[in-house]
Amino acid sequence: MAKRIDVSGLHVYYGDFLAVEDVSMTIEPRSVTAFIGSSGCGKSTFLRTLNRMHEVTPGARAEGKVLLDDMDIYAPDVDPVLVRGEVGMVFQKANPFPTMSIYDNVIAGARLNNKRMSKADADGLVEESLRGANLWEEVKDRLNKPGAGLSGGQQQRLCIARATAVKPSVLLMDEPCSALDPISTLAIEDLIHKLKEDYTIVIVTHNMQQAARVSDRTAFFNLSAPGKPGRLIEMGETNKIFTRPEKKETENYITGRFG
Amino acid sequence: MTTTDAPTVAPPSKGKRRIGDVAFAGLARGSGILILLILAGVAAFLIVQAWPSLSANTANFITDKAWDANVRENPAFGVGALAFGTVLAAGIALLLATPVAVGIALFIVYYAPRRLASLLGYMVDLLAAIPSVVYGLWGIGFLAPQLVPVYEGLARNLGWIPLFAGPASTSARTILTAGIVLAVMILPIITAMSRDVFHQVPQGHREAALAMGATRWEMIRLAVLPFGKSGVIGGAMLGMGRALGETMAVAMILSPSLIVSWNLLQSGNQTIAGHIALQYPEATGYGVSALIAAGLVLFAITLVVNMGARYIVARGNKES
Numbered sequence: 001m002a003k004r005i006d007v008s009g010l011h012v013y014y015g016d017f018l019a020v021e022d023v024s025m026t027i028e029p030r031s032v033t034a035f036i037g038s039s040g041c042g043k044s045t046f047l048r049t050l051n052r053m054h055e056v057t058p059g060a061r062a063e064g065k066v067l068l069d070d071m072d073i074y075a076p077d078v079d080p081v082l083v084r085g086e087v088g089m090v091f092q093k094a095n096p097f098p099t100m101s102i103y104d105n106v107i108a109g110a111r112l113n114n115k116r117m118s119k120a121d122a123d124g125l126v127e128e129s130l131r132g133a134n135l136w137e138e139v140k141d142r143l144n145k146p147g148a149g150l151s152g153g154q155q156q157r158l159c160i161a162r163a164t165a166v167k168p169s170v171l172l173m174d175e176p177c178s179a180l181d182p183i184s185t186l187a188i189e190d191l192i193h194k195l196k197e198d199y200t201i202v203i204v205t206h207n208m209q210q211a212a213r214v215s216d217r218t219a220f221f222n223l224s225a226p227g228k229p230g231r232l233i234e235m236g237e238t239n240k241i242f243t244r245p246e247k248k249e250t251e252n253y254i255t256g257r258f259g
Numbered sequence: 260m261t262t263t264d265a266p267t268v269a270p271p272s273k274g275k276r277r278i279g280d281v282a283f284a285g286l287a288r289g290s291g292i293l294i295l296l297i298l299a300g301v302a303a304f305l306i307v308q309a310w311p312s313l314s315a316n317t318a319n320f321i322t323d324k325a326w327d328a329n330v331r332e333n334p335a336f337g338v339g340a341l342a343f344g345t346v347l348a349a350g351i352a353l354l355l356a357t358p359v360a361v362g363i364a365l366f367i368v369y370y371a372p373r374r375l376a377s378l379l380g381y382m383v384d385l386l387a388a389i390p391s392v393v394y395g396l397w398g399i400g401f402l403a404p405q406l407v408p409v410y411e412g413l414a415r416n417l418g419w420i421p422l423f424a425g426p427a428s429t430s431a432r433t434i435l436t437a438g439i440v441l442a443v444m445i446l447p448i449i450t451a452m453s454r455d456v457f458h459q460v461p462q463g464h465r466e467a468a469l470a471m472g473a474t475r476w477e478m479i480r481l482a483v484l485p486f487g488k489s490g491v492i493g494g495a496m497l498g499m500g501r502a503l504g505e506t507m508a509v510a511m512i513l514s515p516s517l518i519v520s521w522n523l524l525q526s527g528n529q530t531i532a533g534h535i536a537l538q539y540p541e542a543t544g545y546g547v548s549a550l551i552a553a554g555l556v557l558f559a560i561t562l563v564v565n566m567g568a569r570y571i572v573a574r575g576n577k578e579s
Binding site: 051053056058081082084085086088089091093095096097098099100108109112113159162163166 | 373461463464465466467468469470471472473474477481482485486488
């Protein structure tokens with residue numbers, strides 16, 4: 001299920017503005033890769049190019065190669081809709097569909113591809129996905145209640161269940177805990193540990209402790225100068241990045257000394 | 260979603276009251292009260308002026324269809340046929356205009372390239388600026404003749420449905436034609452309201468749909484339409500309010516005979532507004548007072564529809 005991502009020479013533009021310059025990296029399957037770096041350094045922008053969500057923003061485009069196992073997701077004949085079915089995404093702000101019940105939220109994406117799913121299959125998938133997101137026990141008695149009625153942390157886990165119900169091979173998480181309290185954050189981090197058995201996980205985070213706790217590998221992004229494009233500075237084993245980084249820039253960032 | 264409603268403006272302090280604040284608050288409060296006074300004044304005028312004919316009326320005002328009011332004594336009139344025609348014409352207009360308006364709004368917000376979208380939005384707003392007498396001329400001079408063969412075809416092929424029973428009117432000056440013209444007239448307001456609410460769909464909801472592999476249409480179905488539903492309904496009800504009261508175009512198009520008929524292809528139905536416009540110049544005796552009574556009914560129907568629209572929009576805002 002989980003797939004490897006191979007990025008080579010990727011440039012990301014907003015209109016004429018080069019936002020991210022020349023990123024190449026390999027993201028291993030069944031592992032957690034964290035992107036760290038200061039605000040505006042392009043890590044979220046880069047993340048969104050991995051499932052072509054980037055191009056939803058008017059004027060935004062990417063150049064370069066992103067291989068998902070053997071498939072080049074930027075090849076001209078590739079449908080972005082299919083890419084996004086393969087590479088799911090969880091956002092900074094939990095965004096369950098407000099008019100839908102918990103059940104319908106989980107099943108929404110799966111229904112898109114399989115309109116004639118039987119009731120039993122749908123029930124099974126909802127339970128499996130909610131169990132997978134460590135949410136089943138908390139919501140099994142109120143599956144028909146609106147998803148918006150859950151707490152922030154529960155909503156975020158609902159969004160994770162919704163993303164996994166589509167059966168993607170990669171899960172992108174864009175600062176999934178930045179709006180959550182520490183206990184909800186811990187619940188999501190536990191979940192990430194569990195999910196990496198089945199998925200390739202990429203997480204953007206501002207919280208370096210979080211990156212250290214959840215990830216196997218860490219990539220550090222930074223701007224070469226204000227107004228200049230973001231670049232990948234260094235990538236490696238999380239342990240190594242946080243203890244013996246090769247670049248001075250990385251060391252300054254993780255020790256809280258800037259510039 | 261927060262449940263606490265913190266006051267956004269601090270309560271006025273007990274200190275010295277500034278003259279500017281006092282004057283502005285008075286001005287604003289006065290304007291607010293003025294609108295209530297105007298509304299109450301119109302209602303009072305209608306009731307007072309309608310009362311003589313209503314109290315002398317020998318027929319049931321609400322249900323009767325005849326209009327025998329231009330007499331000095333024992334008038335017999337009712338708004339049954341007129342109210343029916345009014346609601347029918349507005350209903351047809353709503354049914355035709357709403358899907359088209361939603362389609363235009365979706366196209367403008369989610370499909371059209373930016374420049375085409377703004378041009379199109381501008382054109383739709385321009386539709387609202389066309390005087391209704393021009394719509395009337397267009398309806399009677401252009402649309403109706405074009406519709407005659409269409410109606411004949413409808414009567415031939417779908418005549419078994421009571422709505423389309425033949426023989427079709429040879430002038431096409433029917434309630435359906437009036438409804439079509441009204442639909443064009445209310446298109447701008449429904450489109451504008453729908454467009455605004457579709458613009459407000461949170462990016463998070465749209466991206467949530469796209470990120471799990473939704474196509475653009477699926478994204479609209481999952482995220483945009485559920486969010487925009489209350490706005491669209493509110494726009495449709497405001498449009499209906501306009502259609503109910505529209506006078507000139509309807510008066511020009513219909514050839515009335517004060518009947519209650521579900522038949523859309525034959526002439527005969529009339530609306531309250533059209534009736535008042537046509538009858539007023541020749542009203543004598545209790546006639547004017549009776550027409551004002553009909554106006555009171557129209558006022559009430561429009562008020563109810565508009566309040567319904569406000570309620571639905573407000574409820575939708577609270578939910579999201």
